[in-house]
Amino acid sequence: MKMKSFRKWAKRPALLIASALTAGLLAGCGANNDESGESSGSWADIEERGVLQVATSGTLFPASFHDDEEGLTGFEVELTREAADRLGLEVEFTEMGFDGMLTSINSGQVDLAVNDIDINEDREERFLFTEPYKFSYGAMIVRPDDYSGIETLEDLEGKKHGGAATTIYMQIAESYGAEGVTYENVTNDTYLRDIENGRLDVVMNDYYLQSLAIEALPEIDVIIHPDLFYHPNNQAMIMKEDNHELQERLNSVIQEMLEDGTVTTLSEQFFGGQDVSEEPDMEFEEPDVEYDDE
Known part of the structure; x- marks a missing residue:
C-alpha cells in the first residue's frame, strides 16, 4: 500500500x-x-x-x-x-x-x-x-477489544461500515469489500452505539471529528484505531x-x-485546543480507490 x-x-x-x-x-x-x-x-x-x-x-x-x-x-x-x-x-x-x-x-x-x-x-x-x-486525515472508530478485526485496509472486506451512501469514506470502505450500512442525517451517538453493539464494525471518517465524538460520548465503549491513518484531505x-x-x-x-x-x-474553541488550520506533518496510507462523487 x-x-x-x-x-x-x-x-x-x-x-x-x-x-x-x-x-x-x-x-x-x-x-x-x-x-x-x-x-x-x-x-x-x-x-x-x-x-x-x-x-x-x-x-x-x-x-x-x-x-x-x-x-x-x-x-x-x-x-x-x-x-x-x-x-x-x-x-x-x-x-x-x-x-x-x-x-x-x-x-x-x-x-x-x-x-x-x-x-x-x-x-x-x-x-x-x-x-x-x-486540514485533516481519515481515521476509523472500532471496538476496543480487537479493533473490530481490522489491522489493515484490506481487513475491511466483509465488515459492516456505517455512513451515508454517497460519502467518500463509504466509497473507500466498499472498495475494500465492506458492507455499507446507510443512515439518514443522524447524530454521532447513533453510529458509536451501533459499533459498540455490533450492528456496525467500523465508521471511517475525519480524524478530528471522530476523536471529538468519542470524547463527547465516553460512556460508549469504542475507540479510534491507533494504527490506521489514511487519506489526507482539506475542507472549504x-x-x-x-x-x-x-x-x-x-x-x-x-x-x-x-x-x-x-x-x-x-x-x-471547537476542536479541543487543536489548530486544524495547520497541515499535519505526517505520512498516510493512500487508499487504492477511484472516487465517484455524485
Missing part, C-alpha cells in the same frame, strides 16, 4: 460521519440566469438582498451542530458567520443532509454549503471552492461554478481570518 506525505496529497477527498437525506430546502433564489450569465445567486444578488444563504447539516459535531444554549453553532457555522459579517452580510442557514447540499447549490436554493466538505478533483470540475481552512466552502466574485470575496476575508488568528481561535 502506498504511503504519501500530507502536502503532496492535501487535495484528495473526504467526508463526514452524518449525512444523507435532505431535511429541507430554502425557497429563496431560483436557478434562472441573468443577462450576465451568472446564476440568480451571484454576488450582485447576494449583496442586494444582504443575506448569504448557506446549507449545513446541524448534526456534525463540531463543524455544525446544535447547542442547548447557543442553538446552531460549530466551527464552520461560526467561521461562516464571521466571514459574512466582514462582507456586510447576514447569514441564513438551511439544515439538510449532504446529499441535498450540492443539488441545492446548483438549483440556486442556497449560495454555498459548509459541512466539512472536502476539496477533490471531481467537485472542482463542477463547483467552486474557497481556499481551505481545515463550496459554491456554484460560475460564482467567481463570491469566491473571490470569501477568499479575501478567509485569508484575513487566517492571518489575524480568527480561524485558529475558532479551531481551538
Whole structure:
C-alpha cells in the first residue's frame, strides 16, 4: 500500500460521519440566469438582498451542530458567520443532509454549503471552492477489544461500515469489500452505539471529528484505531461554478481570518485546543480507490 506525505496529497477527498437525506430546502433564489450569465445567486444578488444563504447539516459535531444554549453553532457555522459579517452580510442557514447540499447549490436554493466538505478533483470540475481552512486525515472508530478485526485496509472486506451512501469514506470502505450500512442525517451517538453493539464494525471518517465524538460520548465503549491513518484531505466552502466574485470575496476575508488568528481561535474553541488550520506533518496510507462523487 502506498504511503504519501500530507502536502503532496492535501487535495484528495473526504467526508463526514452524518449525512444523507435532505431535511429541507430554502425557497429563496431560483436557478434562472441573468443577462450576465451568472446564476440568480451571484454576488450582485447576494449583496442586494444582504443575506448569504448557506446549507449545513446541524448534526456534525463540531463543524455544525446544535447547542442547548447557543442553538446552531460549530466551527464552520461560526467561521461562516464571521466571514459574512466582514462582507456586510447576514447569514441564513438551511439544515439538510449532504446529499441535498450540492443539488441545492446548483438549483440556486442556497449560495454555498459548509459541512466539512472536502476539496477533490471531481467537485472542482463542477463547483467552486474557497481556499481551505481545515486540514485533516481519515481515521476509523472500532471496538476496543480487537479493533473490530481490522489491522489493515484490506481487513475491511466483509465488515459492516456505517455512513451515508454517497460519502467518500463509504466509497473507500466498499472498495475494500465492506458492507455499507446507510443512515439518514443522524447524530454521532447513533453510529458509536451501533459499533459498540455490533450492528456496525467500523465508521471511517475525519480524524478530528471522530476523536471529538468519542470524547463527547465516553460512556460508549469504542475507540479510534491507533494504527490506521489514511487519506489526507482539506475542507472549504463550496459554491456554484460560475460564482467567481463570491469566491473571490470569501477568499479575501478567509485569508484575513487566517492571518489575524480568527480561524485558529475558532479551531481551538471547537476542536479541543487543536489548530486544524495547520497541515499535519505526517505520512498516510493512500487508499487504492477511484472516487465517484455524485
